[in-house]
Amino acid sequence: MTVSALILGCSGRSLTAEETAFFRAVKPWGFILFRRNIGTPDEVRALTAALRDTVGRADAPVLVDQEGGRVQRMGPPHWPVYPPGGRFAGFGREAAAMARLGARLMAHDLAEVGINVDCAPVLDVPSEGSHDIIGDRAYGREPDAVAEIGRAVAEGLMEGGVLPVVKHMPGHGRAACDSHKDLPVVDAPRDALEARDFRPFRALADLPLAMSAHVVFTAIDPERPATQSATVIREIVRGAIGFDGLLMTDDLSMHALTGPFRARTEAAFRAGIDVALHCNGERAEMEAVAEGAPALAGESLRRAERALALLATRAKGFDVAQARARFEAGLSAAA
Structure with missing residues (x-):
């Protein structure tokens, strides 16, 4: 079966007839859910099943951003609130254990409704003066501590049958603006x-999935953001960091990127990206992205299969x- 090197969003809590037909025709590798897609547990379960039915693959990835804190698509009244990543640094020697336990609980929440990929951990290391788009999503300001807690989160997710996506490779911590709005x-x-x-990405280079950063690093490639830079992907992601997992773009609809959507997509694949991610569910944009995406094949297919295994x-x-009682007791004690 031919699969497109795509991860796509949808518009609501159930698929429209047009979305169903589109996904059947395009056959994306996976899908991503946002708050607009989250209803009751039964509704989410039905949606993840319907998405997989369109592509005929029971293990098709269904992603969500469930970090905790302000980036948590599934929350009350059906799911608990989880702390932001920055909270774990306050647990001292118990930081990694608490982060792992929280991630294991999140994995349980996700797996119960058919979500098998979480876009976490965040391995970005904020610097003085950087934009707060990362802020308390980060596990700290010391690379080794970020790597230790990030590893714990990844392991907790995988223990619960959910794949982690490290982000935003090779690092969003120094960014002085929000890449959702500017480059x-x-x-x-x-x-x-x-x-x-x-450094944290190098320490976790063995993990199966990663998301690129829409950030220009002038010392490496002064013209293109990492997502669209062959130099960054070849020399840094695959070279200095040593990551050989599946590399997806950050959302192609973010305003850090410019130009027609097909051109954005083609530039990312020319640079060496494995899979394109488009999140907002806008049909015309998705069609253009699909036109620019190749079939999942070669090394990219190998990486995808290895992750799903x-x-x-x-x-x-x-x-x-x-x-959950142990986790909540730990949070209360630290507070």
Whole structure:
């Protein structure tokens, strides 16, 4: 079966007839959900099943951004509020254990409704004066601590049968603006980037999935954001960082990128991206992105298959009530 190197969003809590026909024709590798798609647990479960039915693959990835804090698509009244990543630094020696437990609980929430990929952990390391788009989403301001907690989050998710996506490779921490609205340009020298920004990603380079940053690093490629830079992807992501997992774009509809959507997509694939991500569910944009995306093949297909093979490793015998009580007690004690 031919699969397009795409991850696409949809418009609401159920698929329209037009969306169903489009997804059947295009056959994206996966899908992504946002708050507009989240209803009751039964509604989410029905939506994830319907999305997979359009492509005929029971293991088709369904992604969501469920970090905790202000980036949490599933929340009350059906799911608990989770703390932002920055909260875990306050647990001292228990930081990694608490982060892992929280991620394991989130994985349970997601897996119960058919979501098998979480766009976390955030491995960006904020710097003085950087925009707060990362802010308390980060696990701290020291690269090694960010890597330790990020590893714990990734392991907690995978124990629950949910694949992690590390973001935003090779680093969004120094960005002085929000890439949803503008294109960040980072002028730091390469040795400073290597020592700080790239370090957590290098420590977690063995993980299966990553998301690129819509950020220009002038010391490496002064003309193109990482998502569309062959130099950044070849020399930094695949080279200095050593990541050989599947690399997806950040959302192609973000205003950091300019130009027609087909051209945005083609530029990303020319640079070496494996899969294009488009999130807002706008049909005309998705059609243009689909026109610019190739079939998932070669090394990209190998990376995708290797990632999905990890879904079979979900741990058994997890006592949700006991784990949630332990997590909540830890949060209360730290507060």
